[in-house]
Amino acid sequence: MSGKSAHAGGGFGTTRIEALADGIFAVAMTLLVLDVKLPNGEHFGTSGALLDRLLSLEHTFVIYFISFVVLGMFWVGHHAHFHYIRYVDHTLLWINLLFLFGITSVPFATDLLGDHNGIRLPYFYYGGKLLVLAALLIAQIAYLRRHPELALPSLTADVARRIVARTAVFATIPLLSMAAVFYNTRLALYLYLLLPVVHFLPGRVDMLDPDNAAADENVAPK
Amino acid sequence: MSGKSAHAGGGFGTTRIEALADGIFAVAMTLLVLDVKLPNGEHFGTSGALLDRLLSLEHTFVIYFISFVVLGMFWVGHHAHFHYIRYVDHTLLWINLLFLFGITSVPFATDLLGDHNGIRLPYFYYGGKLLVLAALLIAQIAYLRRHPELALPSLTADVARRIVARTAVFATIPLLSMAAVFYNTRLALYLYLLLPVVHFLPGRVDMLDPDNAAADENVAPK
Amino acid sequence: MSGKSAHAGGGFGTTRIEALADGIFAVAMTLLVLDVKLPNGEHFGTSGALLDRLLSLEHTFVIYFISFVVLGMFWVGHHAHFHYIRYVDHTLLWINLLFLFGITSVPFATDLLGDHNGIRLPYFYYGGKLLVLAALLIAQIAYLRRHPELALPSLTADVARRIVARTAVFATIPLLSMAAVFYNTRLALYLYLLLPVVHFLPGRVDMLDPDNAAADENVAPK
Amino acid sequence: MSGKSAHAGGGFGTTRIEALADGIFAVAMTLLVLDVKLPNGEHFGTSGALLDRLLSLEHTFVIYFISFVVLGMFWVGHHAHFHYIRYVDHTLLWINLLFLFGITSVPFATDLLGDHNGIRLPYFYYGGKLLVLAALLIAQIAYLRRHPELALPSLTADVARRIVARTAVFATIPLLSMAAVFYNTRLALYLYLLLPVVHFLPGRVDMLDPDNAAADENVAPK
Numbered sequence: 001m002s003g004k005s006a007h008a009g010g011g012f013g014t015t016r017i018e019a020l021a022d023g024i025f026a027v028a029m030t031l032l033v034l035d036v037k038l039p040n041g042e043h044f045g046t047s048g049a050l051l052d053r054l055l056s057l058e059h060t061f062v063i064y065f066i067s068f069v070v071l072g073m074f075w076v077g078h079h080a081h082f083h084y085i086r087y088v089d090h091t092l093l094w095i096n097l098l099f100l101f102g103i104t105s106v107p108f109a110t111d112l113l114g115d116h117n118g119i120r121l122p123y124f125y126y127g128g129k130l131l132v133l134a135a136l137l138i139a140q141i142a143y144l145r146r147h148p149e150l151a152l153p154s155l156t157a158d159v160a161r162r163i164v165a166r167t168a169v170f171a172t173i174p175l176l177s178m179a180a181v182f183y184n185t186r187l188a189l190y191l192y193l194l195l196p197v198v199h200f201l202p203g204r205v206d207m208l209d210p211d212n213a214a215a216d217e218n219v220a221p222k
Numbered sequence: 223m224s225g226k227s228a229h230a231g232g233g234f235g236t237t238r239i240e241a242l243a244d245g246i247f248a249v250a251m252t253l254l255v256l257d258v259k260l261p262n263g264e265h266f267g268t269s270g271a272l273l274d275r276l277l278s279l280e281h282t283f284v285i286y287f288i289s290f291v292v293l294g295m296f297w298v299g300h301h302a303h304f305h306y307i308r309y310v311d312h313t314l315l316w317i318n319l320l321f322l323f324g325i326t327s328v329p330f331a332t333d334l335l336g337d338h339n340g341i342r343l344p345y346f347y348y349g350g351k352l353l354v355l356a357a358l359l360i361a362q363i364a365y366l367r368r369h370p371e372l373a374l375p376s377l378t379a380d381v382a383r384r385i386v387a388r389t390a391v392f393a394t395i396p397l398l399s400m401a402a403v404f405y406n407t408r409l410a411l412y413l414y415l416l417l418p419v420v421h422f423l424p425g426r427v428d429m430l431d432p433d434n435a436a437a438d439e440n441v442a443p444k
Numbered sequence: 445m446s447g448k449s450a451h452a453g454g455g456f457g458t459t460r461i462e463a464l465a466d467g468i469f470a471v472a473m474t475l476l477v478l479d480v481k482l483p484n485g486e487h488f489g490t491s492g493a494l495l496d497r498l499l500s501l502e503h504t505f506v507i508y509f510i511s512f513v514v515l516g517m518f519w520v521g522h523h524a525h526f527h528y529i530r531y532v533d534h535t536l537l538w539i540n541l542l543f544l545f546g547i548t549s550v551p552f553a554t555d556l557l558g559d560h561n562g563i564r565l566p567y568f569y570y571g572g573k574l575l576v577l578a579a580l581l582i583a584q585i586a587y588l589r590r591h592p593e594l595a596l597p598s599l600t601a602d603v604a605r606r607i608v609a610r611t612a613v614f615a616t617i618p619l620l621s622m623a624a625v626f627y628n629t630r631l632a633l634y635l636y637l638l639l640p641v642v643h644f645l646p647g648r649v650d651m652l653d654p655d656n657a658a659a660d661e662n663v664a665p666k
Numbered sequence: 667m668s669g670k671s672a673h674a675g676g677g678f679g680t681t682r683i684e685a686l687a688d689g690i691f692a693v694a695m696t697l698l699v700l701d702v703k704l705p706n707g708e709h710f711g712t713s714g715a716l717l718d719r720l721l722s723l724e725h726t727f728v729i730y731f732i733s734f735v736v737l738g739m740f741w742v743g744h745h746a747h748f749h750y751i752r753y754v755d756h757t758l759l760w761i762n763l764l765f766l767f768g769i770t771s772v773p774f775a776t777d778l779l780g781d782h783n784g785i786r787l788p789y790f791y792y793g794g795k796l797l798v799l800a801a802l803l804i805a806q807i808a809y810l811r812r813h814p815e816l817a818l819p820s821l822t823a824d825v826a827r828r829i830v831a832r833t834a835v836f837a838t839i840p841l842l843s844m845a846a847v848f849y850n851t852r853l854a855l856y857l858y859l860l861l862p863v864v865h866f867l868p869g870r871v872d873m874l875d876p877d878n879a880a881a882d883e884n885v886a887p888k
């Protein structure tokens with residue numbers, strides 16, 4: 001009620017964007033792994049032959065696992081942002097639609113990498129996509145800082161700086177991977193396994209805000 | 223409790239229809255992009271060859287991006303409507319089922335356009351589908367105006383008029399595209415990229431109601 | 445708190461079963477329509493040729509529309525039931541898992557009917573599946589009547605009788621269709637289009653309970 | 667507010683993890699059954715021929731039904747755990763992401779078993795996956811016991827012991843099946859049909875906590 005004047009510029013609540021985002025993440029994360037399939041019609045007479053075939057898919061399993069983790073981290077990051085958002089105006093709406101469009105295309109980039117892991121382009125496509133997604137998250141924070149009427153007061157300059165710093169640390173992994181691809185594509189792939197490691201570094205250089213717990217509890221106690 | 227007599231004619235709450243709608247939109251929006259695939263078994267020896275192949279899919283990427291935006295705008299429009307709905311009776315239920323049926327078939331229309339972009343029919347099919355969906359949203363508002371016991375008091379004649387006007391502005395884009403198809407199919411496709419532009423026009427001629435923020439906050443604070 | 449002793453027999457709340465059900469319905473309803481596809485690689489040089497091809501799919505469009513409506517009605521029916529459920533014990537949990545299993549297999553039955561509409565078996569398979577789903581809904585109500593501690597007091601003998609009567613009326617359509625298949629498969633298919641008609645009959649012989657609106661409002665105000 | 671100091675170690679609320687989990691379970695459970703398909707292009711002239719073909723899929727139907735039940739039981743188990751979780755820290759977040767990754771790959775294991783039911787490896791792959799998923803649930807409880815600030819007080823040593831015991835009983839079925847595969851693959855498959863039976867045993871040796879009902883009601887009354 002009292003908030004009415006505070007956002008005279010328009011915008012609407014965050015509940016349903018979060019619901020749509022959760023749905024899109026859930027579908028993308030599930031479909032990702034569904035793409036790991038033995039070609040139809042391939043049949044194996046012995047456990048040994050099947051095992052050999054499955055082991056030959058090792059690369060594919062790794063890339064799908066990485067994409068699942070990547071989507072999981074972006075989901076956490078998106079989640080953390082919404083703890084600081086009060087209303088969504090047109091610009092935020094479009095930033096979010098673009099972000100979710102990028103999320104839905106992660107399976108395509110994953111397939112591309114799974115099917116063409118010997119050449120360099122898919123690594124740039126994949127890494128570039130992650131950088132764009134990270135940039136959209138940073139753009140969202142920057143926009144919220146310039147439009148404080150859309151943010152909760154808890155999004156201080158300091159909190160914003162920390163979120164951006166974490167997202168930047170996250171972004172070093174695709175950058176490293178894209179550099180490594182000139183040296184060795186296998187290394188470029190396995191570098192992404194650092195993502196969970198980065199998540200556990202002291203100082204928590206990640207996309208998850210520990211202060212959010214309180215925000216979560218107070219603002220959206222549901 | 224006191225609302226009991228107000229809707230003696232029947233109907234039920236909106237929470238779960240919104241949950242179903244969010245789920246259907248999330249699945250449709252994710253599957254849309256999943257359809258962008260290189261044909262199975264196509265393999266490329268060099269980054270250059272793969273790049274050429276990806277660039278040849280430009281048209282397909284554009285149409286999928288457009289459909290994502292279209293679904294996003296209908297999601298926003300559907301969302302905005304439900305801010306004004308108190309109870310859903312049989313007629314509203316069927317309007318919504320038809321609307322959601324139309325939403326689930328957007329990927330089919332998108333595929334058709336992606337695969338047959340040189341001939342005119344898919345443009346009419348696609349544009350016609352968007353017009354039907356817009357018409358269902360207008361029918362819903364008209365029905366709510368004739369059955370005020372199902373609507374919240376905030377759905378005044380003025381608000382209803384503005385929603386219908388916005389939906390009509392939205393509908394001009396498919397109409398323009400269907401006219402342009404006689405001249406040039408490429409133009410007919412790219413006209414849809416005006417949708418986000420229209421969304422930002424002064425006077426906000428779009429499907430998002432700035433007044434909803436307050437409604438959202440007060441009525442469904444969740 | 446005071447409800448603790450009332451359900452000493454075990455069970456848990458309904459929120460997340462409803463969330464799972466809404467998700468499963470949303471995915472099943474969206475995937476249903478995604479199956480309407482032109483065979484890959486079929487390309488058409490003129491709008492006329494494509495139109496002919498689309499018109500030849502008329503039967504397929506009809507059956508998918510019917511399945512969407514059928515799923516929509518079961519979703520409404522399931523929704524209505526949960527207005528009367530207080531706690532879910534093991535038996536109710538398994539009835540719901542079986543029900544949802546049946547829902548997820550509706551697309552398979554739909555495909556079968558779409559691909560083999562000239563022979564009788566798919567009509568029995570499809571009709572039989574709907575009868576089993578209706579029977580599970582009736583079993584759920586019967587179980588709730590025998591275990592009043594799991595139900596809300598609003599599930600009176602009279603309400604239960606009306607729900608069962610409506611489900612029985614719904615079930616006459618698959619029965620009629622299965623009888624008609626001996627005469628004409630096309631008639632057997634189009635009989636299902638009576639479902640929305642039945643939904644609007646005076647006396648509302650359907651699966652939607654008008655009294656639920658109040659229950660919705662008071663018991664689960666979101 | 668007062669909870670702020672209680673979780674100074676970081677972490678965030680559980681609402682959206684549950685939403686993501688419900689979404690992933692819903693998609694996985696629906697896609698599972700969608701994989702039961704007659705090969706494209708196979709057409710049958712008579713009901714008898716089609717019936718023969720469907721009956722030959724008996725094994726496939728059984729394994730998909732089993733996987734649906736398995737996913738349903740893990741969904742219940744995951745659900746039950748979250749009744750005792752107050753905040754999710756990084757470790758719990760990663761346990762849950764790994765758990766959900768395992769859930770999304772159940773359809774792959776199911777396909778493998780459906781397509782290669784005559785050899786032993788798929789039974790080990792399938793059974794092993796269930797054991798890993800059960801182990802993750804046990805690890806989560808163990809972690810919560812060592813970090814009581816993340817758990818609700820209702821997670822007593824006794825409750826934790828009972829949850830672990832139930833999960834262990836659940837795990838005996840895949841162990842039995844993996845032992846039986848040396849004797850007979852059909853037996854190894856049908857042993858899984860004991861899962862629902864175990865669920866009804868006196869003493870309720872299952873993954874569903876009857877005490878949760880109260881927790882559900884008081885903590886997340888929604």
